[in-house]
Amino acid sequence: MADGPNSAISEPSGRFYVVVGSFIDSDLAEDKANAIIKSGAQAYLLEPQGEEIYYRVGVNGANDYATANSGIDELKQTFGTEIWVLKY
Secondary structure, eight states, X not given: OOSSSSEEEOSOOSOEEEEEEEESSHHHHHHHXXXXXXXXXXXXXXXXXXXXXXEEXXXXXXXXXXXXXXXXXXXXXXXXXXXXXXXX
């Protein structure tokens, strides 16, 4: 993934993301992120940290929880109900 708004993030920065997918395999996570990007939306590949083993794909990056969480009901219509906000 290219650097910029649609990018892999390898270090936590304290930002908030709506996680729309969680994958043990980095290739599957990247495929999901690229599909989101292809649809015209921003996507972020959140790399595992510490003992975490899952690559997460996030959308709606924001500096605070309320902003990231705004519109989550609409996002659930697109990505399903199993999405959540993560501080990373």
